[in-house]
Amino acid sequence: MGNINPSLLHIGSTLGALFMALMVIFIRLKASARPVTIRKIWIPPLGMSTGFAMFVAPAVRFPLWWAAVAFLIGWFIFAYPLIRSTHFEQRDGQIYAQRSKSFAFILLGLLLVRTLLHEFINRYVSIPQSGGLFFILAFGMIVHWRFFMFKRYKAMTSSGSLLPQP
Template identity: 30%
Template sequence: MQSISPVIFMVVIIALVLWRRMRAAAKPVKGNGYRMLLPLLFLGFGILGLLNPQLHLTVKEVTLSLLFGLILSVPMIMTTNYEFREDGQIYPKKSKAFIFALVGLIVIRLALRSYLSGLDPAELGMLFYLIAVAYVVPWRVVSFVKYRKLLAQRGSVLSQ
């Protein structure tokens, strides 16, 4: 029963992310795009967990987690794009590849969780947190840059 609950939890998370993503694709991105960077602020607080004296993570484990997260950010970055629509607003592009990238990411995390099950739960949690930070930060920053480029293009088109 205990192995089923993380799967159910992940299915619920996937469903919520996909629901949110589909809703967001129907609405234009508002403002200058700085709200895309807000999750980075919230993620920053979790880094303080590295100061926990109960954690015995090696530099190698932390480095590998961060590198693995960076690798996982690549499909997320490639499948997140924005577009102008006929009303002159900028919208997130709908992408089936994003859904596959997200599901693949969750499957990889579940496989890693069972592979690394011998670790202390606090250490395992911190390693997964580091992986998440390492794929969310580049993905959000690149998404922000992509949006700002389109915003600048829209500004130059409107000024002509």
């Protein structure tokens, strides 16, 4: 990886995470103006899954049980606030995500928790490994949240009053 100062790498990753969080907030606010579709529900986790390519690099690898624990923490703990703040509404025969006033605060709170956990975890694993662990944690969180959204969407479209969107 070269001679990159670990402090600069940590600052860069934190700023990158903050930028990504702000982008997600912006995108989610704009998304509430367009109808929800199955494709829009599943594209984010599918796109994110390309990040698993990072594990090709030996410096990122760690025991499989660490990955399982990170995924389960994301699935059961970190997804919960996102699930609680996600609501759909029917308008003009289509389903829309309701804007949540708490979504931005939840996302920034999750970023703060991630940053604090990152400080703790970096004492025990390398920076590439902690990046991989947090990626798996985030993937578990996103997949659970999107699975919840999909189930809610299917329940609303199966009522017969709405036609499923492609």
